[in-house]
Amino acid sequence: MTQSNCRVAGQGAYLPERVLTNADISAFVDTSDEWIRARTGISERRIADDSQNTSDLGYEAAKIALADAGLDADDIDLIVVATTTPDLVFPATAALIQDRLGMRHGAAFDVQAVCSGFIYALAVADGLLKGGVFNRALVIGAETMSRILDWEDRSTCVLFGDGAGAWILEKTDDNAAGLLGYDLRCEGRFTPLLKTTGGVSSTRTSGYLRMEGPAVFKHAVTKISNSMARLLEREEIEIDEIDWFVPHQANQRILEGVADKLKISREKVVSTVARHGNTSAASVPLAFHQAVLDGRIQRGHLCLLEALGGGLTWGSALVRF
Numbered sequence: 001m002t003q004s005n006c007r008v009a010g011q012g013a014y015l016p017e018r019v020l021t022n023a024d025i026s027a028f029v030d031t032s033d034e035w036i037r038a039r040t041g042i043s044e045r046r047i048a049d050d051s052q053n054t055s056d057l058g059y060e061a062a063k064i065a066l067a068d069a070g071l072d073a074d075d076i077d078l079i080v081v082a083t084t085t086p087d088l089v090f091p092a093t094a095a096l097i098q099d100r101l102g103m104r105h106g107a108a109f110d111v112q113a114v115c116s117g118f119i120y121a122l123a124v125a126d127g128l129l130k131g132g133v134f135n136r137a138l139v140i141g142a143e144t145m146s147r148i149l150d151w152e153d154r155s156t157c158v159l160f161g162d163g164a165g166a167w168i169l170e171k172t173d174d175n176a177a178g179l180l181g182y183d184l185r186c187e188g189r190f191t192p193l194l195k196t197t198g199g200v201s202s203t204r205t206s207g208y209l210r211m212e213g214p215a216v217f218k219h220a221v222t223k224i225s226n227s228m229a230r231l232l233e234r235e236e237i238e239i240d241e242i243d244w245f246v247p248h249q250a251n252q253r254i255l256e257g258v259a260d261k262l263k264i265s266r267e268k269v270v271s272t273v274a275r276h277g278n279t280s281a282a283s284v285p286l287a288f289h290q291a292v293l294d295g296r297i298q299r300g301h302l303c304l305l306e307a308l309g310g311g312l313t314w315g316s317a318l319v320r321f
Ligand code: COA
Pocket: 030, 031, 032, 035, 036, 039, 040, 115, 154, 155, 156, 158, 194, 212, 213, 214, 215, 216, 217, 220, 250, 251, 254, 278, 308, 309, 310
């Protein structure tokens, strides 16, 4: 039997226009540009305009990905959106984006795995495409994290930003191309380390993001490194074969710690954390898009993606672009 894979037919990303610098934040909470840059690597982040919701950011990224693939919405029959900050409790943000794209066919739903959401969504779409039910998927990571931040909590409000990234996945008979494999994990017992203070069924509000930063930091380096090592071993790929490491953009020290642990040279690490902050499920496709735009990631390159977020959830994916 011929084994099929899912290739990345196109990709895109969108950032809202408003820039919030570290100096801007220092004006209303007790922090400094020096502390934020030294402890996180972040200089600025984008914040959605009051009129923009998560679906608006996702829609803009989707249009760019469709144009990149030379396709239009009629060619898509599955939309999977990874988000923790949906416009509404229901319908899914994927349904809202489907409507904006003018689609009247196919299926659309959201995946909730917080910052690991895009890796989870890729795996879900890959499985559905390979199962033969759908032909082409639009996979989006989109977030307005600014809406669930407590802007008086300096330990979290400096870390996050808004944005969206999108990929088009389609089946290919070339089993050396596209999404080669993934590793997904969750340990719900770590919920107290990273969560919101509310939810629909508990408080009837969304609540605010809370994080035990230093504890999450320690879990991040170990768990992400182990996930990547497991994936590389399973797929029989040596670390030197990786062209680009595209990590979740949570903290420059985490992504460098992971790269060092796996002996990935710093030149291969795609980092956009300085300009984007942590955009949760949007962070990996946003960073990927930046590296494609500036000519680093090219067709045929082997890329290793990873993320860790609330749950804790975490995972990694190998993609031959
Ligand atoms: N400005 C100034 N001081 C701050 C601050 C800020 N914005 N935020 C926290 N601090 C202070 C704390 O109050 C604490 O002070 P104390 O020691 O007097 O109690 C101190 O800084 C903590 O410093 P440190 O232990 O060195 O923090 P850190 O190096 O672990 O950095 C984070 C803090 C949050 C940046 C870091 O832990 C982190 O990035 N965590 C993980 C994030 C992550 O992986 N997210 C992924 C899932 S979304």
